[in-house]
Amino acid sequence: MQSKRKKKLSKDQLTAMVFLLPSIIFIIVFVYGFISWTGYISLSNYNTIVPDFSFAGLKNYLYLFNDFRFRADLRNTLFFTILFIAVVILLGLVLSILLDQKTKGESIFRNIFLFPMALSFIVTGVVWQWLLHPSTGFNKFFNLFGIQPKWYTDTTILAGFKWGSIEFGLPAAIIAVVIAAVWQMTGFSLAMYLAGLRGIGDELREAARMDGATEFQVYMKVVLPLLLPITMSVVIIMAHISLKIFDLIYAMTGSGANFVTDVPGLYMFETTFRGNYYANGAAIAIIMLLLVAIFIVPYLWNSRKGDN
Amino acid sequence: MKKFFGLFVLLALALVVSACTSDSNQESTSDPGSTDKPKDTSADKGEESSVEIFSWWTGAGEEDGLLALISLFNELHPEIKIENAAVAGGAGTNAKAVLATRMQGNDPPSTFQVHGGEELNKSWVAADKMAPLNDLYEANGWMDKFPDALIEMVSNGDNIYSVPVNVHRGNVIFYNMEVFKEHGIEVPTTLDEFFAVADKLQAAGVVPLSLGDKESWEATQIFENVLAAELGRDDYLKLFAGEIDFTDARVVAAAEKFGEILDYVNEDHASRNWQDSAQLVAEGKAAMINMGDWAKGYFVNDLKLVTNEDFGYFAFPGTVGDFAVITDTFGLPKGIENVEATKQFLTVLGSVEGQDAFNPLKGSIPARVDADPSKYDAYGKDTIEDFKTANLFPSLAHGSAASEGFVTKANQAVNIFVTQRDVQNFVDALQNAAPDM
Numbered sequence: 001m002q003s004k005r006k007k008k009l010s011k012d013q014l015t016a017m018v019f020l021l022p023s024i025i026f027i028i029v030f031v032y033g034f035i036s037w038t039g040y041i042s043l044s045n046y047n048t049i050v051p052d053f054s055f056a057g058l059k060n061y062l063y064l065f066n067d068f069r070f071r072a073d074l075r076n077t078l079f080f081t082i083l084f085i086a087v088v089i090l091l092g093l094v095l096s097i098l099l100d101q102k103t104k105g106e107s108i109f110r111n112i113f114l115f116p117m118a119l120s121f122i123v124t125g126v127v128w129q130w131l132l133h134p135s136t137g138f139n140k141f142f143n144l145f146g147i148q149p150k151w152y153t154d155t156t157i158l159a160g161f162k163w164g165s166i167e168f169g170l171p172a173a174i175i176a177v178v179i180a181a182v183w184q185m186t187g188f189s190l191a192m193y194l195a196g197l198r199g200i201g202d203e204l205r206e207a208a209r210m211d212g213a214t215e216f217q218v219y220m221k222v223v224l225p226l227l228l229p230i231t232m233s234v235v236i237i238m239a240h241i242s243l244k245i246f247d248l249i250y251a252m253t254g255s256g257a258n259f260v261t262d263v264p265g266l267y268m269f270e271t272t273f274r275g276n277y278y279a280n281g282a283a284i285a286i287i288m289l290l291l292v293a294i295f296i297v298p299y300l301w302n303s304r305k306g307d308n
Numbered sequence: 309m310k311k312f313f314g315l316f317v318l319l320a321l322a323l324v325v326s327a328c329t330s331d332s333n334q335e336s337t338s339d340p341g342s343t344d345k346p347k348d349t350s351a352d353k354g355e356e357s358s359v360e361i362f363s364w365w366t367g368a369g370e371e372d373g374l375l376a377l378i379s380l381f382n383e384l385h386p387e388i389k390i391e392n393a394a395v396a397g398g399a400g401t402n403a404k405a406v407l408a409t410r411m412q413g414n415d416p417p418s419t420f421q422v423h424g425g426e427e428l429n430k431s432w433v434a435a436d437k438m439a440p441l442n443d444l445y446e447a448n449g450w451m452d453k454f455p456d457a458l459i460e461m462v463s464n465g466d467n468i469y470s471v472p473v474n475v476h477r478g479n480v481i482f483y484n485m486e487v488f489k490e491h492g493i494e495v496p497t498t499l500d501e502f503f504a505v506a507d508k509l510q511a512a513g514v515v516p517l518s519l520g521d522k523e524s525w526e527a528t529q530i531f532e533n534v535l536a537a538e539l540g541r542d543d544y545l546k547l548f549a550g551e552i553d554f555t556d557a558r559v560v561a562a563a564e565k566f567g568e569i570l571d572y573v574n575e576d577h578a579s580r581n582w583q584d585s586a587q588l589v590a591e592g593k594a595a596m597i598n599m600g601d602w603a604k605g606y607f608v609n610d611l612k613l614v615t616n617e618d619f620g621y622f623a624f625p626g627t628v629g630d631f632a633v634i635t636d637t638f639g640l641p642k643g644i645e646n647v648e649a650t651k652q653f654l655t656v657l658g659s660v661e662g663q664d665a666f667n668p669l670k671g672s673i674p675a676r677v678d679a680d681p682s683k684y685d686a687y688g689k690d691t692i693e694d695f696k697t698a699n700l701f702p703s704l705a706h707g708s709a710a711s712e713g714f715v716t717k718a719n720q721a722v723n724i725f726v727t728q729r730d731v732q733n734f735v736d737a738l739q740n741a742a743p744d745m
Contacts, residue, residue, distance in 0.1 A: 047713070048430075048431075048434070048711075048713065049408070049412075049430075049431040049432070049434065049435050050434055050435045051412075068724060069720055069724075129579075133576075133579055134575075134576040134579055135576050135579075150576075151579075152578075152579065153576055153577075153578040153579045155578075155727050253522075253579075254522045254523060255524075255723060256578060257521075257578040257723065257726060257727045258723065258724055258726070258727035258728060259723065259724070270716060271716065273401070273404060273405035273408065274401065274404065274712060274715075274716050275712055275713045275715075275716030275717065276408070276431060276711075276712055276713055277713060277716070
């Protein structure tokens with residue numbers, strides 16, 4: 001019996017292997033192979049259109065960290081990521097709790113909030129570029145009250161202090177981009193949280209209420225802690241979107257005056273495909289990969305431990 | 309399970325076979341077999357009968373021009389099939405990325421659009437990817453049909469590498485005639501006069517100069533014209549040949565004047581592209597704009613304005629008698645199979661007929677000096693006249709004066725300068741990038 005089972009398993013495994021093999025090969029070549037190739041290029045002197053694979057050491061990385069634009073990129077990415085994730089999580093959580101109150105027409109609301117996700121970032125970028133344009137869109141309305149927000153053309157750095165060659169602080173222009181990104185992605189966190197809330201059995205909340213907890217305490221002490229794994233997933237997914245973001249910003253603001261809305265993705269594209277600085281571009285790409293890895297690797301590590 | 313696997317293999321095979329057949333279909337349709345033009349087809353043997361033209365001409369006027377050129381070619385050479393491989397995207401951003409991939413993967417298009425000057429020389433010629441076209445120039449007697457300065461821009465050493473089809477002028481200022489009349493303003497010819505005019509306009513509540521630098525090249529274009537005004541054409545050329553440093557006092561002066569000019573632009577310039585900023589001039593909210601003459605096409609074709617009634621034009625102050633050249637050219641990549649057919653296309657491209665079919669629609673002027681001026685509007689006629697007599701200098705913003713790498717870094721430096729106005733930083737950044745020219 002046992003031997004038969006073992007044999008059957010290995011046959012299943014064999015078919016599984018046959019079917020998995022093509023994608024494994026493709027992934028090895030086209031993902032890991034190309035990552036290694038990019039890493040190799042980032043250490044070379046390939047900075048013109050004429051290939052030059054000679055070893056340059058960390059020259060390209062050093063260049064970047066001394067570069068005004070790249071420092072601004074890192075600053076922008078940091079503040080964009082923090083703001084974007086915080087607002088997406090808060091808004092998604094609040095909206096999902098509201099929707100969870102057995103609202104009438106819940107499915108209509110759910111669809112309204114989810115629809116922006118059906119658009120691509122490039123469309124969102126074009127739409128919000130117009131909505132927040134300093135001389136059209138929302139500003140026509142604000143002008144009635146004598147306010148003239150500059151949105152993404154604002155070059156001021158809020159609460160900034162001089163750090164090296166850049167002003168370190170929250171670039172005001174980033175707020176406009178965050179609004180657009182949040183508009184697009186809140187539906188996702190809403191859906192995740194709603195699923196999470198539905199997964200928490202009513203009996204748990206009832207038990208808490210029986211113990212005399214107020215509705216506020218039920219949420220703080222019972223519901224929110226149970227939503228923690230979902231928050232983790234939302235953070236991971238939003239973090240990798242925001243660290244790699246390109247299309248939204250490309251369509252909406254471009255690099256911005258003084259690079260206040262520039263991000264590594266834009267810089268990578270322009271360096272590589274306009275300037276033909278292939279090694280510098282590869283170095284930016286590798287840094288972006290490392291930034292994403294900072295978020296993803298602990299998560300993967302954690303979930304692997306969970307499996308065991 | 310075995311059956312399943314067999315099915316899988318079958319499916320894969322079917323895919324491969326269908327891919328092959330669609331390939332061979334393409335070949336058979338492109339095979340002409342007709343040889344009613346014996347003079348051209350002597351070398352054409354079936355497989356050499358199609359030409360793939362790679363460009364970024366997908367916008368309104370430029371696409372019309374390209375299609376007119378293709379239909380002229382089809383008339384002259386019905387046996388050669390044209391594949392229009394245009395890639396959309398402003399100023400060739402996307403097309404250049406696609407082209408780089410194809411060139412480096414040894415799959416070049418038959419011929420491709422490239423700006424004359426360093427964009428051609430410092431990349432494709434330097435990478436040894438282009439075939440010289442001297443024989444084509446000699447066979448067609450082109451050596452005295454294009455201005456020497458233009459031929460020099462598409463040459464490296466003794467070899468000529470591409471055929472210019474059009475010329476755009478970069479040092480033009482278009483202005484709203486009504487605004488000028490209303491405020492009693494004369495056309496400025498020097499930078500000092502320009503500043504006087506700008507003060508007057510600003511005092512009257514009109515934006516003197518419209519700028520849309522959502523992408524930096526619009527501002528870089530202003531800077532290059534100030535450079536030409538300060539240095540003069542000859543020293544401008546020396547600057548980009550590396551014989552004069554960017555720390556030269558006159559470059560510093562140019563940077564300072566560039567900064568002064570930026571005091572006269574519209575506040576929301578960072579959110580506008582060049583069309584949006586040209587609109588300000590059309591609406592009379594701004595008085596002037598420094599833009600290549602594609603802006604004329606935009607005024608006339610899209611905004612229905614009348615040349616010399618609604619808007620006028622003059623050379624950028626301080627560069628009267630100079631001509632910032634932006635030229636689109638087509639070359640012959642090495643390693644393509646249909647060399648003869650491609651040369652036929654380049655021949656048409658460089659002919660009077662070809663240039664006159666293309667340029668009136670595109671809004672540019674012909675690169676040849678003997679084209680027919682009657683086919684062009686008032687602006688075109690004026691510019692054709694200027695082009696014959698003016699001192700030509702290559703544009704930096706459009707990749708003619710320096711390599712794409714330098715242009716990218718210069719745009720970056722300009723972007724920072726527009727906000728920070730730190731002349732020293734700006735000049736240093738340019739000097740640091742100078743080895744990449």
